[in-house]
Amino acid sequence: MATEFHNLQELRHSASLANKVFIQRDYTDGTVCKFQTKFPSELDSRIERTLFEDTVKTLNNYYAEAEKIGGQSYLEGCLACLTVYLIFLCIETRYEKVLKKISWYIQEQNEKVYAPRGLLITDPIERGMRVIEISVYEDHGSSGSSSGSSTTSSSGR
Amino acid sequence: MTGNMHLGVEEPIRECQYNQICTHNSSTMDTPHTKKKKIKRKWQVFPGRNKFYCNGRIMMAKQTGVFYLTVVLILVTSGLFFAFDCPFLASNLTPAIPAIGGVLFIFVMGMLLRASFSDPGVLPRATPEEAADIERQIDTANGPSGPGYRPPPRTREVLINGQTVKLKYCFTCKIFRPPRASHCSLCDNCVERFDHHCPWVGNCVGRRNYRFFYLFILSLSLLTIFIFAFVITHVILRSNRTGFLSALKDSPASVLEVVVCFFSIWSIVGLSGFHTYLISSNQTTNEDIKGSWSSKRGKGNYNPYSYGNLITNCCAALCGPLPPSLIDRRGFVQPDTPQPVAQTNGTGACPSNQVQSHMT
Numbered sequence: 228m229a230t231e232f233h234n235l236q237e238l239r240h241s242a243s244l245a246n247k248v249f250i251q252r253d254y255t256d257g258t259v260c261k262f263q264t265k266f267p268s269e270l271d272s273r274i275e276r277t278l279f280e281d282t283v284k285t286l287n288n289y290y291a292e293a294e295k296i297g298g299q300s301y302l303e304g305c306l307a308c309l310t311v312y313l314i315f316l317c318i319e320t321r322y323e324k325v326l327k328k329i330s331w332y333i334q335e336q337n338e339k340v341y342a343p344r345g346l347l348i349t350d351p352i353e354r355g356m357r358v359i360e361i362s363v364y365e366d367h368g369s370s371g372s373s374s375g376s377s378t379t380s381s382s383g384r
Numbered sequence: 385m386t387g388n389m390h391l392g393v394e395e396p397i398r399e400c401q402y403n404q405i406c407t408h409n410s411s412t413m414d415t416p417h418t419k420k421k422k423i424k425r426k427w428q429v430f431p432g433r434n435k436f437y438c439n440g441r442i443m444m445a446k447q448t449g450v451f452y453l454t455v456v457l458i459l460v461t462s463g464l465f466f467a468f469d470c471p472f473l474a475s476n477l478t479p480a481i482p483a484i485g486g487v488l489f490i491f492v493m494g495m496l497l498r499a500s501f502s503d504p505g506v507l508p509r510a511t512p513e514e515a516a517d518i519e520r521q522i523d524t525a526n527g528p529s530g531p532g533y534r535p536p537p538r539t540r541e542v543l544i545n546g547q548t549v550k551l552k553y554c555f556t557c558k559i560f561r562p563p564r565a566s567h568c569s570l571c572d573n574c575v576e577r578f579d580h581h582c583p584w585v586g587n588c589v590g591r592r593n594y595r596f597f598y599l600f601i602l603s604l605s606l607l608t609i610f611i612f613a614f615v616i617t618h619v620i621l622r623s624n625r626t627g628f629l630s631a632l633k634d635s636p637a638s639v640l641e642v643v644v645c646f647f648s649i650w651s652i653v654g655l656s657g658f659h660t661y662l663i664s665s666n667q668t669t670n671e672d673i674k675g676s677w678s679s680k681r682g683k684g685n686y687n688p689y690s691y692g693n694l695i696t697n698c699c700a701a702l703c704g705p706l707p708p709s710l711i712d713r714r715g716f717v718q719p720d721t722p723q724p725v726a727q728t729n730g731t732g733a734c735p736s737n738q739v740q741s742h743m744t
Contacts, residue, residue: 247513254542254551254563257689258577296696296704304703308599311494315706322705355508355710357559 242345242364250283250359260290262351262359273363274344282336282348283359286329293325326352427713431509432573440713442501444586445571451500451586458496458604461644462489464637465611469618472635476621481614488607495600496585503709504590505576507557507565515558522553545688564689566670580669589669592709595702598659605649605656612645666690666697 248270253263264283266276303321307314333350341348341361349360427440435444444451462485470482510518522538538553540560551560554567557574561567566578568588577591589597615638622631632639662672666689671677677687691697 247517249514249517252562254544254549257544258563294705294707296700300705301699301703303705307706308702311491312498312596313494320706320708322707326708352708352710353712354511354514355559357507357510357562358514360514 244362245365246363248361248363250361252357259294260351260356261287267361269363270346270361273346274341278340282340285332286351286359289325289329289332293322423719424717425713426711426715426717429717430711430713432506433571434506434573436713443503443713444500445581445583445588447570447583448586450583454496454584454586457644457648458489458492458607461611461641462607464641465615468635468637469615469641472618472622473614477617485607485610485614488603488610492600492603492607495596495603499582499589499593499596499600500585500587502587502593502596503711503713504588505578505592505707506571506588506590506709506711507559507562507574507576508711509556510558518553518558518560547686547688549688564668564671577668578670592707598656598663598702601652601656601659605653608645608648608652611641612649615641615645663701664694664697666701 246269248267250262250267253261255261262283264280264287266279270279299321330350330352333348337348345364347362347364349362351357351359354360425440427436427443430436433446435446435448436442437444465485466482466489470485473481538560540551540553542549542551542563544563549563551563553560554574556567556572559574561574562576564577565574567574568578568581570581571588573588575588575590577594579589579594579597581588582597585597585600587593618635619628619631619638619642622634625631626634659669662669665687667677667687671687675681677685679685691700
C-alpha cells in the first residue's frame with residue numbers, strides 16, 4: 228500500500244482518480260440482488276482479499292434481507308393493499324429501511340477500511356444496483372504508477 | 385487563476401490584464417439571478433421518452449391519450465351508476481350496494497393511478513466509465529477483429545437454477561440487461577421484469593407496478609360485473625312495476641352502462657384470467673409470448689424463476705417486497721458528475737470524463 232490517507236477529506240482533496248473497478252452482479256440465484264465475490268485483479272496491491280470479500284458478502288446479506296419473502300413482507304403487502312397503498316405515504320417500506328442500513332455500512336467501510344487504502348466504494352443504488360463501483364485513487368505526489376484504462380484487465384467470464 | 389506561476393516575468397502583467405477583463409465582465413453580468421447556475425433535478429435530464437409531472441413525482445409514457453380514455457370510461461360509467469341506479473337500489477334492496485360499489489370504485493381508481501404514475505422499474509443507463517468497462521470486457525472476450533470479421537452478438541450466458549439464460553447487451557442503455565429485463569421501444573428504457581407496455585394504463589408494466597396493474601384489472605373486472613349485474617337488476621325491478629319500455633325511459637343511463645359493461649367484461653375478465661395464469665406460473669407476458677419457458681422448446685426447458693408452488697408464486701408477485709425506484713427522479717444533478725450517454729452511437733461508447741451536455 229504505497230498511498231496512505233488519513234481520512235476521506237484528505238482523499239478527495241489531495242488524490243486524483245486513477246481508475247474505477249466495477250463489481251458486477253451475480254445472477255446465478257435468479258433476479259435477487261447479489262454481487263460477485265470474485266476478487267478483481269486491479270485491487271491486488273491495494274487491499275487484502277479477505278477484507279474485500281467480507282464487504283461484498285455483508286452487502287449481499289443485506290440485500291437478501293431486503294428482498295426476503297416471508298411473514299413480514301406478506302404482512303406489509305396485505306396491509307398496504309388494504310389501504311390502497313396509501314400507507315406508504317406515512318411509513319417507509321422494509322426495503323427502504325434496509326437500504327439506509329446499507330448506506331450507513333458503506334460509509335463506515337469507506338472511512339475505516341477503504342479510504343486509508345486510497346479506495347472509495349460507491350453505493351450500488353446510485354448505479355442502478357448493477358455494479359459496486361470502487362474508485363481507485365492515486366496520490367498527487369506519487370509517480371504515475373496507476374493502472375490506466377488501457378491495461379488488459381482480463382476479468383472475462 | 386491557479387497553477388500558472390511557472391511562467392516568466394511577463395506573467396504579472398498578463399495577470400493584471402486578466403484581472404481587468406474579469407472585473408469588467410463580472411460588473412456587467414453581476415446579478416444574483418445569473419450568477420447562480422440553475423441546478424436541475426434528474427427527471428429534467430432523463431434520457432428516456434417519458435413524461436414527468438408534479439416536479440418528478442409522477443412518471444408516465446409519452447402517449448397518454450388512451451389512459452385518459454380509460455379514466456373517462458370508468459368515471460362516467462361509475463358516475464352514472466351511482467347517480468341513476470344506486471338511489472333505486474339503495475331504497476328498494478339494500479344500501480350496502482352503493483357502499484360496496486363505492487369501495488370497489490375507490491380501489492379501482494387507486495390501483496389505476498398507482499400503476500400509471502409509478503416508475504415501472506426503469507434501469508438507469510450506464511455511466512460513461514461503466515460503459516467503457518463493459519466495452520473493454522467484450523473486446524477482450526471477443527478477441528481482435530480482422531477487416532472482414534463480424535463480431536459475434538453481445539451476449540452473456542448465466543446459469544440460473546440449472547437453466548441457461550442469455551443476457552443481452554442493450555445498445556441504447558449500454559448495459560447487459562439483467563434476466564427478465566427488456567427494453568421498451570416506446571419509452572426507450574430498459575425495464576426490470578418487463579411485462580408489457582400498456583397503453584390503457586399509459587405506462588410500462590414492470591417489476592415495481594405489476595401488482596398494481598394486476599389488482600387494477602382484477603378489481604375492474606369485479607366492478608364491471610357488479611355494475612352490470614345491478615343495473616340489470618334495477619331494470620328488471622322497474623319493469624316489474626311499470627313495464628319494460630317505460631323502465632328504460634325512466635333510467636336511460638342504464639342502457640349506456642349495460643352496453644359499456646357488456647363489451648368491457650369480455651376483455652377485462654379475460655385479461656384478468658390470463659394474468660392470474662401468468663402470476664401463478666411466475667412468467668411475464670413477454671416470456672409467455674416468446675415461449676421462453678415452454679416445453680416445446682426442448683425437453684429440459686423449464687422456468688427457473690418459478691418457486692414451484694402456485695401459492696408461493698402468487699404471494700411473491702403480490703405481497704413480495706416493493707423495490708425502490710432506481711432512477712431517483714427528484715434528486716439534483718451533481719454539476720461535476722458525468723452524465724450517461726443520452727444518444728445511441730453506431731460505433732459504440734466514446735467514454736469521456738467531462739460533463740456531458742444535459743439536453744438531449
